[in-house]
Amino acid sequence: MDLKLKDKLVVVTGSTGDGIGKHIAEELFRQGAYVVINGRSQGSVDKTIADITKSNASVAEDASTKLIGVPGDVSSEEGSNKFIAALEEVETKIGTKLYGLVNNVGIFEAKEFTEIADDKWIEYYQTNTMSGVRLSRHFLPLMKERNEGRILFISSECGLRPLPHMLPYGVSKTSQIALARGLAEMTKGTAVTVNSILPGPTMTGGVRKYMQEFAEMHKIASMEEAVATYFKDAEPTSLLQRFLDPNEVAAVTVFTLSPLAAGVNGACQMVDGGVVRHI
Ligand SMILES: NC(=O)c1ccc[n+]([C@@H]2O[C@H](COP(=O)([O-])OP(=O)(O)OC[C@H]3O[C@@H](n4cnc5c(N)ncnc54)[C@H](OP(=O)(O)O)[C@@H]3O)[C@@H](O)[C@H]2O)c1
Structure with missing residues (x-):
């Protein structure tokens, strides 16, 4: 299915490794988009681009121009500002403005609530919540000005169903859902959408x-x-x-990024395999 994403510029934070972000980036590449791959090191970014290029050799797109590596730590204000500046250079280089922002980066671990000190809570807030706040604060007004764009937060079903052994994670995921809905309210009457995606165990x-x-x-x-x-x-x-297979999460995410998904705004899109028992 042609999702009308050809030549659109989309950034996926935390898209190195072999996680959900990488699979979203890979599907975007197959759809012909320009995709910014992000992780904290040049090495991890280069490796991911090489992996996606190799496993999609039959795709007609030119991986050397369509996959763009921008390393950067988006968990701090300084790192996010540098990342935004680097994205602006990419926009100038390829001659198109950012169409899609996928706030995918997220840290998680299992630990007893009583053993988690303040600095860990703050690390979760900075990485999982503030990265999306800072990037959206910059790009949402620009998308609204152009009357085109998509912002997605890769939250989690844990944002609706906080797990006691992963509380800072669950709280950060709930905050992303609230953030996405609040930002969506600001898009009223425009063609820009903001949504959260809630994957289950993947x-x-x-x-x-x-x-x-x-x-x-x-x-x-x-x-x-x-x-x-x-x-x-x-x-x-x-x-x-x-x-879930990460490709199953990527499929729903990339559809929500598509111009075809214009009617999906302010939504909390479940891709959880039915884990959350609600209607
Ligand atoms: N896996 C699941 O079961 C599941 C379920 C629901 C929701 N989710 C959500 O899906 C998202 C992706 O999860 P995942 O399991 O695919 O994660 P993952 O495999 O750990 O991938 C996350 C990537 O983020 C990068 N990263 C970490 N900190 C960063 C930072 N400060 N700045 C930039 N990049 C950073 C890491 O790359 P480098 O080491 O190269 O920096 C890593 O490759 C998360 O938001 C998570 O909460 C996951």
Whole structure:
């Protein structure tokens, strides 16, 4: 399906590694968009571009111009300002303004609430919430001026269903949902949209490692059985009873970025495999 994203410039923060961001970037590339790949180091950005180029050799797009690496740490004000300046250089170089901002970057870990000190809470707030605040503060007015653009926050079902062992994460994800809805209110009467995407448990690199440890801990021989046990015990409300593939999250995200999704604004788009039991 042609999502009408050809030659649109889209940035995906935290799109290195093998996570949701990388898969969103990859699908955008297949759709013909200019995609800014971001992570904290030049090495991780270069590796991701090489990986996407290699696994999409049959795609007609020119990866050397369509995949643009912009390393930068978006968890601080200084890092975000530098990142914005670098994005402006990209806009000038390719001669088009930013169409899509995907606030994907996010940190998470499991830890007891009583063992989490203030600095960790602040780190979550800076990385998961403020990165999106700063980038949206810069780009939303410009999108509104041009009457074109998309902002997405890759939140989580944890934003609706905070897990006690991941509280700073859950609180940061709830804040992204509120932020997206509040920013969407500012787009009234324009063609710009702001939405949040709420993935459920997704098989990324970090989760794969966690499941291997889970299998060892419970003396389970196969990954298939470990996943079945995990979902039965820890995620009984999941209708899917398996992890989402990052491509499944990317598909919904990239559709929401498309001009075809003009009617989706201020929404909290679930891609959680039915984990959250609500209507
Ligand atoms: N995995 C899940 O089950 C799941 C479920 C629901 C929602 N989500 C959300 O989906 C998003 C992506 O998650 P993921 O599992 O795909 O994560 P991931 O695999 O850990 O990828 C995140 C990427 O962000 C980069 N990064 C970290 N801190 C950064 C910073 N300060 N500035 C710039 N880049 C930074 C890292 O790359 P470098 O090391 O190269 O910097 C890493 O490649 C997150 O917002 C997460 O909350 C994930």
